[in-house]
Each structure stands twice: as structure tokens, then as C-alpha cells.
Amino acid sequence: MAERNLRGMRLGSQSLQSEVGVEFVSRRKSLYRTVDGSTFEVTFAFDAEIPETWESPRSGQEGRLVAEDGSLVETAVVETKAPRTHWDMLLERRTRPELEELLQERLELLRARRGEEALKNSKKSA
DSSP: OTTOOOOOOOTTTOOSSOOTTOOOOOEEEEEEEOTTSOEEEEEEETTSOOOSEEEOTTTOOEEEEBOTTSSBOOOOOOOOOOOOOHHHHHHHHSOHHHHHHHHHHHHHHHHHHHHHHHHHHHHHHO
């Protein structure tokens, strides 16, 4: 068995497919500029939507898209609504005095229940 040589390919070093007949998708390069003035290019598919910002692979800073005339592309400001909290939704259904009344009722119920449990515990220990 030791006399035999195993023949094969090196892992990950070569592909068994050839590039004959392969058509690559058309691409375009987009230029981005960071705050410190450095620029970098990112290649996208021709039909892809180009993002207005991209992180620089060299510095890690955020770069803004540069238009063909050399100016920065204006970012569209989107007005976002603040997320509604549980408190906001509760105030839509009840007024503050109603909520205070409900709170007092629940507290009285809990205090009454604690009193019953205290009586039960004292009877068990006696």
C-alpha cells in the first residue's frame, strides 16, 4: 500500500471549469469621496441601484457618491416617524385620570391578596 501514490488535485487551487463561453455582466464604476477628501471606486452591476453612501475599504470612513460633474450627489432626506411606544398606544385608548383609577384598583386588589396570603401563612404556622 505504501508503494502506491495517490493522485489528485490540490484543494482550492484550480477550477475544473473553463471560462470559455462565459459572458460577464456589464458593470460600471462609481466614485465615492470621504470627508477628508480621499476618493475610491466601487464596481457595481450596470443595472444595480447605486447607494448614496459606501464605506471606504482603506480608511473605513463613509464616502458619499460623486456625480459625473464632480459634485456630491444630494441625499434625499426622508422624514421618519418616531416609533410608538406602549405608553403612547395606551394613552390613545385611555386618559391619564382613567389610568390612575385603574392603577389604584389593581393595587388594592394586590394588597388584598397579600393580606389573604399573610393570613393563610400565619394559620399554617400556628
